[in-house]
Amino acid sequence: MVTTVFEPDVALALESEPDEVKRRVGIMGGTFNPIHNGHLIMAEQVHSQLGLDEILFIPNNIPPHIDTKTAIDGETRAHLIELAIADNPHFNLDRIELTKGGVSYSIETIAQLKQQHPDTEYYFIIGADEVAYLPKWHRIEELVTMVTFVAVKRTGFTQPSTYPVIWIDTPLVEISSTDLRQRIEQQRSIRYLVPVKVAEYIVKNGLYQDDKH
Numbered sequence: 579m580v581t582t583v584f585e586p587d588v589a590l591a592l593e594s595e596p597d598e599v600k601r602r603v604g605i606m607g608g609t610f611n612p613i614h615n616g617h618l619i620m621a622e623q624v625h626s627q628l629g630l631d632e633i634l635f636i637p638n639n640i641p642p643h644i645d646t647k648t649a650i651d652g653e654t655r656a657h658l659i660e661l662a663i664a665d666n667p668h669f670n671l672d673r674i675e676l677t678k679g680g681v682s683y684s685i686e687t688i689a690q691l692k693q694q695h696p697d698t699e700y701y702f703i704i705g706a707d708e709v710a711y712l713p714k715w716h717r718i719e720e721l722v723t724m725v726t727f728v729a730v731k732r733t734g735f736t737q738p739s740t741y742p743v744i745w746i747d748t749p750l751v752e753i754s755s756t757d758l759r760q761r762i763e764q765q766r767s768i769r770y771l772v773p774v775k776v777a778e779y780i781v782k783n784g785l786y787q788d789d790k791h
């Protein structure tokens with residue numbers, strides 16, 4: 579019989595290693611049609627308050643809600659995200675859902691991410707409007723076992739969650755992509771509602787100028 583005897587400090591190191599190497603990553607999923615300062619503020623607050631390693635912005639290809647109007651193409655939405663997050667070293671863009679194509683389901687995205695990075699813990703960041711909508715998410719019962727949901731307050735949405743959620747206290751920011759698209763179409767200012775580079779790109783390329791988006 580072979581008996582392995584570890585020195586106490588080696589045994590301790592082996593025991594504590596898995597926890598130490600676990601990365602904690604926040605997921606900001608959405609249509610980002612377009613990205614705005616509300617998204618950036620909530621992501622930054624969750625990052626700092628939970629001490630996460632990184633926030634991944636994941637634009638969807640086709641959102642699952644059937645009532646969502648057609649968004650501008652995925653690559654343009656992704657490019658606007660790139661412009662918006664370029665100056666923040668712990669924000670990154672992941673094109674995983676655009677590359678995959680089809681309807682984007684968070685459960686499939688998280689399963690794919692977890693397969694690629696088994697040692698990472700994922701924190702799924704959502705606004706209070708999505709908290710109310712969670713029971714309708716595709717395969718939600720599985721998804722809640724794979725991520726920790728983190729929620730941020732949003733004006734007009736106070737419904738308690740059916741699922742465990744960590745609420746993060748952030749300033750209430752009343753910016754929405756819907757409101758931005760209307761402002762652009764009506765030629766009202768979007769200055770300070772989106773990062774400067776995002777506003778410049780939208781104007782230069784005439785995005786959201788008509789009401790079909």
Ligand code: ATP
Pocket residue numbers: 607608609610611616617620703704705706707708730731732751752753754755756757
């Ligand atoms: P739309 O107006 O087109 O529905 P949106 O502004 O809600 O868009 P999404 O891309 O759908 O933007 O949002 C991605 C995630 O960010 C969702 O979970 C949404 O609830 C959340 N979110 C967006 N804006 C805010 C905000 N101002 N405050 C809190 N959460 C927000």
